[in-house]
Amino acid sequence: MLEIPVDLGARAYTVSIGHGLLGSLNELMAPLQGRRALVVSNSRVWSLHGQRLERPLQKLGSLTRVLIPDGEEHKDQASLAAVHDALWKTGLGRDGLVIAFGGGVVGDVAGFAAATYMRGIDWVQVPTTLLAMVDSSVGGKVGINHPGAKNLLGAFHQPRAVVIDPSLLETLPRRQCQSGAYEVLKCGVLSDRALFKALHSAPAGLTGWDRVELENAIASACRIKAEVVEKDEREGGLRRVLNLGHTIGHALETVTRYRRFTHGEAVGWGLIGASWIARRRGLLAEAAFDTIAAGVDHLGPRPRVSDIAADKVLTALKGDKKARGGRAVFVLPTRIGGVVVRDDVALPEIRHALRVMASREALTRR
Ligand SMILES: NC(=O)c1ccc[n+]([C@@H]2O[C@H](COP(=O)([O-])OP(=O)(O)OC[C@H]3O[C@@H](n4cnc5c(N)ncnc54)[C@H](O)[C@@H]3O)[C@@H](O)[C@H]2O)c1
Ligand SMILES: [Zn+2]
Structure with missing residues (x-):
């Protein structure tokens, strides 16, 4: 496993990279054990890889999931609202955790939901596209599109961890x-x-x-x-x-x-x-x-x-x-x-x- 530290003082985190790392997600996320978590994904990614994520995470504690529609056109208010609703319905508090499991669209929406729910709760990125692995999952930029402009609404909200398993790319077109x-x-x-x-x-x-x-x-x-x-x-x-x-x-x-x-x-x-x-x-x-x-x-x-x-x-x-x-x-x-x-x-x-x-x-x- 390769580890890249992102040294941002109180907001520091580590990017972990390795084939098959998904299987050890519970160990990588052990410091976050016991927290209620909401996984945000889309149906395409979930049907391909959901079980591989769910199995190790279930060992950590209570887990719910929300799927947003696939595609850049759904990086919008409706998807953001769906994640906020799911956070609310699941009863997540300030110690809740959002886990983004998908490409850049899922990551940006899930991260923005985490940034805004109760003025900001923790989140973890598990990127599934190469673009998300090398770009959008590091740096804390999160947001959605406005009908008038791309990425118009957003925030800086660093994740607590980024876990990259390149074996996920085997199904990527x-x-x-x-x-x-x-x-x-x-x-x-x-x-x-x-x-x-x-x-x-x-x-x-x-x-x-x-x-x-x-x-x-x-x-x-x-x-x-x-x-x-x-x-x-x-x-x-x-x-x-x-x-x-x-x-x-x-x-x-x-x-x-x-x-x-x-x-x-x-x-x-x-x-x-x-x-x-x-x-x-x-x-x-x-x-x-x-x-x-x-x-x-x-x-x-x-x-x-x-x-x-x-x-x-x-x-x-x-x-x-x-x-x-x-x-x-x-x-x-x-x-x-x-x-x-x-x-x-x-x-x-x-x-x-x-x-x-x-x-x-x-x-x-x-
Ligand atoms: N926050 C940032 O710093 C930052 C940086 C760069 C890009 N972005 C944003 O990222 C978005 C683009 O991200 P993207 O290229 O990952 O697009 P995407 O999230 O739309 O994913 C592309 C397609 O691949 C599918 N997919 C994802 N993982 C898969 C897998 N493992 N196997 C098969 N299919 C899979 C998705 O369902 C989707 O259909 C844009 O909205 C862009 O603005 C953000
Ligand atoms: Zn780019």
Whole structure:
């Protein structure tokens, strides 16, 4: 088992990673023994893996469960209300515990319910998608979407523990696995050359990847996120480096109404766009650009970008909630393992990057 500490003083916790770890959940959660718990999941995850979670947890004490509907469109008020209702009906008090068992949607809703019920109760994350394992389960950002904007309503509420069992990924559809892999690659470009190399030599889509390599990659990504979050828990500044690839990525998701790309696929495109801007500015060597772009393409095919009007992307960039005074903030790689943050990227540079992305499309179309 690998253990990554997230050192946040009174809110510190550990991310535990290992194949088959679900079976020892009762031991990992022993300090929380005797507390009444509510498991939040969805019917898909529950039908596949519910029993594996329930068995060890029943040894800990009383357990109830609530299933929310599957899908990003259900990261909403109705799902949040369903979890609040279940907490209330089960009679959980301030010593109650929420256990999130699912992907990023379940984690964000369950965590926000835990953050708001009785002004905040403890919760534990047991992520079941690669994206949730390497990204959303660490850092304490929780929330739901508003009909007007994604992730508009939320809070910072750190979990008490994160338990990652990569064997859960065996049932994850390949496209979802790829989606998480782009985020891992992003972490490599951000600050870990060895992680980047490991992904570059992994099988496409990570299918059949060596267990130890997979565990190490998840651990490295969690460590990078933990280190950033430790220095900047509430996103005052540094935490925005985690948005590498997300500036253009978010804009692509917005203009296609979240229907065309998985989040990771959009980030993959955004990573190529940001790297191109850096290369054109002379911040990133040509060979490093080629290696990053090849690394992104290696992870698998992505939906097309060439039919998306550049003007629409630029408009979406201005509306990004992380834009400063209408100017998008870009994280630009300076090498594989280093970045700088810039808010002076001009429109022609972005247009150029979009053209380069479109020209690479033939290499990657799904
Ligand atoms: N809080 C954060 O810091 C943070 C960071 C990144 C992303 N997010 C959020 O995470 C969400 C995306 O998360 P996601 O990509 O995990 O999507 P998701 O939760 O919708 O899961 C994707 C699909 O996989 C299914 N699934 C989950 N585990 C499975 C398994 N083991 N086997 C088979 N199917 C499984 C789900 O039911 C769903 O259909 C977004 O809402 C995003 O905003 C949050
Ligand atoms: Zn992301």
